Amino acid sequence: MVAHLITLKLVLLRNGLRRSVGQLVGLIVGALYGLGILALAIAGLIGLRLAEVHLAGTILVVAGSALVVGWALSPIVVSGVDLTLDPGRFALFPIPLPKLLVGQAAAGVIGIPGACTALALAATTVTWARGPATFVVAAVSAVVALGLCVVLSRLVASAATELATSRRFREASRLLLMIPLMLLGPIIAFTARGIETNVTVFTAIAGVLAWTPVGAAFAAPAAFAAGNGFEGLAQLIIAAASLVLAAWLWSRALARALVTPASRASSGSMPAARRGLGAFGWMPATPAGAVAARSLTYWIRDPRYGAALILVPLIPVLLYFSSTQRHNSEVFLLSGPISAFLLAWSLSTDVSYDSTAFSLHLAAGVRGRDDRWGRALALMTFALPASLVITFIPFFFAGRWELLPGYLGLALGVLLSGAGLASTVSARYTVAVPLPGESPFKRAPGNRMQTLLVQLGGMICLGVLVVPEIVLVVLTAVTGAPGFGWAALGAGLALGGGLFVGGILLGGAWLDRRGPEVYASLVRAG
Structure with missing residues (x-):
């Protein structure tokens, strides 16, 4: 035997x-x-x-x-x-x-x-x-x-x-x-x-x-x-x-x-019933609130989202190692802005992760503005506090508290501007991602060249949008004048907030006009 x-x-x-x-x-x-x-x-x-x-x-x-x-x-x-x-x-x-x-x-x-x-x-x-x-x-x-x-x-x-x-x-x-x-x-x-x-x-x-x-x-x-x-x-x-x-x-x-x-059928069966409504119980009883609750449920339960965000809490560790190797604490201080970018840009794949389930939004007549607001609200419930915490972490180790307002403004500007840009981009383009129920490590079907161009173009555009915050942070580090840091914080909140709202409204308008085309591209990818 x-x-x-x-x-x-x-x-x-x-x-x-x-x-x-x-x-x-x-x-x-x-x-x-x-x-x-x-x-x-x-x-x-x-x-x-x-x-x-x-x-x-x-x-x-x-x-x-x-x-x-x-x-x-x-x-x-x-x-x-x-x-x-x-x-x-x-x-x-x-x-x-x-x-x-x-x-x-x-x-x-x-x-x-x-x-x-x-x-x-x-x-x-x-x-x-x-x-x-x-x-x-x-x-x-x-x-x-x-x-x-x-x-x-x-x-x-x-x-x-x-x-x-x-x-x-x-x-x-x-x-x-x-x-x-x-x-x-x-x-x-x-x-x-x-x-x-x-x-x-x-x-x-x-x-x-x-x-x-x-x-x-x-x-x-x-x-x-x-x-x-x-x-x-x-x-x-x-x-x-x-x-x-x-x-x-x-x-x-x-x-x-x-x-x-063990029963092999259990892997494909429906999960056991859960008590309560989850995020649907405390989100606002509005179309945008319903979309936010649905999106937040996916952020928590869909492993494809976890695979995309697992790097975020490791950013301070990796940058701390890089800063010690280069003997340059400035690299470590970028933990907040880089984490904010990863969190904000993850919103660009949200519609693609929906796949054919996006038809529910079209069939229910959800306005594009409500769709954009709901997805952005779901992201901000955890992305905003995470970005703030990760921005503070390097300063507890490296000191240099005089630079904190500038880097905080840069992180907030990247998060808000990036979320607004991603809300616009995802209403116009879909990207290749693993289908629902598939392993997050599976090679994604679809047009990978378009995905690469969309991601690269979005990163370049976001870099342009946060140039004011970047310039003010550099001036703070070079001159040591705290006024530039506080100006960067104000620019991050004001400019980032404006781009956030503008991106959602523009993305919502695009989605109202192009909803069927977006769904058709998702069907072809599936």
Whole structure:
């Protein structure tokens, strides 16, 4: 049975590559990427052979713990990809549970991640080839670590079977995964800098992880190499016991998943009824208020909106990292205006996200002005406070409070002017976005060249509209005169407010005249 499951995994992989050229290309690209990372890892592990035992142990414990945690979280992020490891698909077959466990564990190693992990763990024996006893312990620890990676991933996959059938859960987990990916550069840089400037912190972290299930297997060889045999033996026992416990929990979770498999139909079924009216209960009882409530509901529940805005709260972090690298605090102070731009310009895709549901506005006779006001009001309920908070954040760290009024005016000018411009642009042009119900990461259908031109042209126009605020902020920074900063704040409120209202009225007039054409373009895109 174990050999049959492994064969099934290989057959499915082969058939998938034959059926889809895209999967074949993806596999080749993934293999090349994995081989590159593996080559760097093996070179580093060989180099650690010459390092001190304490330094090598610290690095391997931290990196190994991250590897185990990554394996444990992988089923949530890529749920539904590996059909041979889906517990619900074995519910109708009388397969003995122990054989199914071993077969799934063996099949879990097959693939690019499993092969790269196995080879990298095997290379740790080179790092600890400092004596026969240490080498043997390193080999045993590598096997235990590999088993823990696979078993933890299978445990999470079996325990989260019900959640994995929910499209919203899958999309939310992928959105959350984007956060560490976007911050990968700053994380690596700060980690490297921290190792250089404060080794004791990472030594303390490694010391804690060494006695946890995720790091004990990587700490045992270091303890033996340092002459602490009893400590290394205790850590090896912790690692082995963790593997046994994880395997037992996996067997229980798998047995439960086999008895009560999750319903596949639930992923496409309607969500359970919710109490209350949500935003419809507190928005004004007007056409614009109804549009605002509908739009705000989409901002909260549609993962496509979340994918577009997930970068906004990370802007201060990224710019802080950039300012420290360049030793220029002015970059950090731009967090507010840049975040305001991303929030304001996201309104340009609102009608495109509606797709054919935009027909409801046409059929109900909603005036273009009410449509524009409602969408803008929904955006401002969270964009305005978010822009203000993000604008203040850099000044708490960098000081320079004399520049705050100018940058606050620039942020408000960008937000208000950008929302007005986006209200006009979205009434004239639609852009290529994922369709309703599709993954926000799916390649959007439609005319991508028009989308690129619309986005680029809109950014240039917005830059022109906020030139007065930009000039006043520059004068404040150059002359140090606070009057220019307060003038920038006034210009942001007055000029931005005027462009905001004017853009909504102009966009509403365009939408009244071009509503059927806008709907026709949405139908063609769908």
